Amino acid sequence: MIQDIQSLTDAYHAWLRDKSTLRQIDDWVEITTPYLDRHNDYVQIYAQRSNGGFTLTDDGYTIGDLEQSGCKLDSRKRQDLLKMTLNGFGVQLDGAALQVHAAPENFALRKHNLVQAILAVNDMFYLAVPMVTSVFYEDVSAWLDVHDVRYTPKVKFTGKTGYDHLFDFVIPKSRKQPERIVQTINRPNRNTAQAVVLSWIDTKEVRSPESRAYALLNDAEQFVSQAVLDALRSYDVHPFSWSGRDQVREELAA
DSSP, X not given: OHHHHHHHHHHHHHHHHHTOEEEXXXXXXXXXXXXXXXXXXXXXXXXXXXXXXXXXXXXXXXXXXXXXXXXXXXXXXXXXXXXXXXXXHTOEEETXXXXXXXXXXXXHHHXXXXXXXXXXXXXXXXXXXXXXXXXXXXXXXXXXXXXXXXXXXXXXXXXXTSOEEXXXXXXXXXXXXXXXXXXXXXXXXXXXXXXXXXXXXXXXXXXXXXXXXEEEEOOSSSOOOHHHHHHHHHTTEEEEESTTGGGTHHHHHO
């Protein structure tokens, strides 16, 4: 089992290295990553030398794109949710830009955190008006509260590789159930399922052997394919749909 996980981890690192490209733009270097945003475009960030290290930024693209798509971030609740998400990755707001400062020795980690923050913000506020009228994360949180499920929101774990992974909800161990880690997937597809799988593969090695991972899939506006379900189950992530959430309610509340 350890050899299998090591092979997957090595393959992931090779994929990340081979699929990343660099381009010089004046004093900045544009970094194109293999991660896809909601438009299926590659996520790009920019790096510049600063104060003995590097400034890494998305140049305001993530929030600007959401607002241009009709997803306004002007409500207090959404602002609080945005700040909580960014704080989980150690990312700051500079105007509308998502930004971090990296030293040479932690450049890889800070770059990883910025990209993960971009993906988290992009997905969390995916409203696609008029299709979705509320943030899926907020719906899940409200449902857990109604059914008295004890949880800690937005928990960051450092995986075996040293990279940080932010999970939406962690339900502590009880007399009946082990620790349960729940990740919401607003847009269930190959890329979003793969992101959850990779985070869990890296994290499970540093959690209790009994810990379980769950993926709550938003099927309110789109069909969830069997391929997505199979991919999650293949790596011990237990998927359940939003429409079928009551089937797992007692398991999470125990």
